[in-house]
Amino acid sequence: MPTHRQAERTRERIVEATYQGILEYGIAGATTKRIAKLAGCSEALLYKHFSGKEELFLAVILEHMPALAPSLRRLQVSTGQGDLLANVTEFARAAIAFYTSSAPIGSGIIGDPALLATFRGMLAGQDVGPHLPIKVLASILRAERNGGRLAPEADCDALASLLMGACYHRGHMTHFVELPQPPEDYARAIVRALLGPITR
Amino acid sequence: MPTHRQAERTRERIVEATYQGILEYGIAGATTKRIAKLAGCSEALLYKHFSGKEELFLAVILEHMPALAPSLRRLQVSTGQGDLLANVTEFARAAIAFYTSSAPIGSGIIGDPALLATFRGMLAGQDVGPHLPIKVLASILRAERNGGRLAPEADCDALASLLMGACYHRGHMTHFVELPQPPEDYARAIVRALLGPITR
Missing domain, CATH: 1.10.10.60 (Homeodomain-like)
Incomplete structure (x- = not known):
């Protein structure tokens, strides 16, 4: 044995x-x-x-990709510490890398109706899915808001959806076209545009 | 004949x-x-x-989907008129519908290495691609900024990437999991979170 x-x-x-x-x-x-x-x-x-x-x-997806979970944990641990925009930018870079390398798998599943049906059932049964990282990110932003580093009226769920969505989209687009802006610059720009006006 | x-x-x-x-x-x-x-x-x-x-x-993708181009044109035509957040929210709803129904195609292409290689070459040759709608949206937001309805420091390219990315991501996620928030509410929330703080 x-x-x-x-x-x-x-x-x-x-x-x-x-x-x-x-x-x-x-x-x-x-x-x-x-x-x-x-x-x-x-x-x-x-x-x-x-x-x-x-x-x-x-x-x-869960074990072999550049791993979203450790980056989320690092961001969570940094709550209230260091420069908020820099912390979130570092996370965004990791998220772009994750979505770039997981795109062929996630996309391949969406693109195959039979496989997708089975996969959907499996996700529902295990209560996992692509929406969970957004929820975790939202809870981290909420902690920053409650700690006074984001404006009190900030809608942290919407902010998390916007940030994660932009990273996901960028990770997919790079498979179709050559994008002139390096991912680091992109990460910095979206985080500043999203959180800059509401950072306290 | x-x-x-x-x-x-x-x-x-x-x-x-x-x-x-x-x-x-x-x-x-x-x-x-x-x-x-x-x-x-x-x-x-x-x-x-x-x-x-x-x-x-x-x-x-270009001719048979709920069509992103007409929605972008409608948004462009409404520049400087009506309620900016409401206009962009209506566009976001259309973008979510487009990305939801185009996901099986776009994803199927990313998921097939041979098909993707040919497709990449075709997009590069015709100078089209999934990044173009973001550019158009950015130019519309820039016109709104120049017209004084968005803060002068707004980074319109980054804002467009964030909005389009969130719509794209949402359109993909619905294939994997049941999302409790209706797309209209989602559209309203992301537009408010993104543009609310910088609307003048």
Whole structure:
């Protein structure tokens, strides 16, 4: 029997292979057969770790991307400290990187009606989804507002939607066209336009 | 020989069939064979009107969606007139509708590496792309700023990116999860949060 550590390594290898498979073949072409081959394991072993493509894709998004969660945590920890606009700008840069690299997966799922239906059910069952990072960001902005660093009338849910949306959109657009503005400059500009007028 | 009007009708039927094909089969499954069948014409006739899938998909986005361009024109025409926040909110509602219905196409393209490569080349050659509506929106906001309805220091490019990004993101998220806030309320909230503090 494989040890816990061995099983974990196999799982990681499969997630990595899934990511490679998506980059190479797209969502539609990244079959469990191809993923198993890239991971150097049998399809049977793959199915011991994951129920299917949908669960694999969710694992890639949650575990294999430049990671939105740690950036949100860093922003949360910095509440009330340092320069608010600089803190949020750093987060926006991380969010752009995350959405740029997760776009081929998230998009591939939206673009495949059958896969999307299964994926929707899985998200609803686990109470996760693309709206959650916005909620976390909104709660962080709310803490800053309550701490007096944002205007008391600030609508933190709307602000979080605007910021996250601009990062998501930028991450997608870079796949279609060459954008002249570097992501760092873009991040700085949107954060200043959004929060500058209401920063206290 | 078909008249100009007949040829135009055939073209429209093919674009409509492409849209139906994408909804039913996804981008990957919407083959020219299936599209021709849905349009009730031969593949040969389809290829007389379009060079291939990429051109068909672009036609669907540009001609068959709830249309971003007319909404942008309406907003442009209303420059300096009526209530600025109300005008922009109406535009945001239209943008959300556009991005919601174009998501399966745009996403399907990002999710398919081979298709994306061809599509990128086509966009670059025609100098079009998903960044253009942001530029138009920015120019409208700039006119409002120059007319004194927005604060003189407003960064209109960044504001346009934020607004369009939030509409795009919302349009995509609705495919993954049930969002409790109606799109009208969402549109009103983001426009107020974005422009409220800098409206004069």
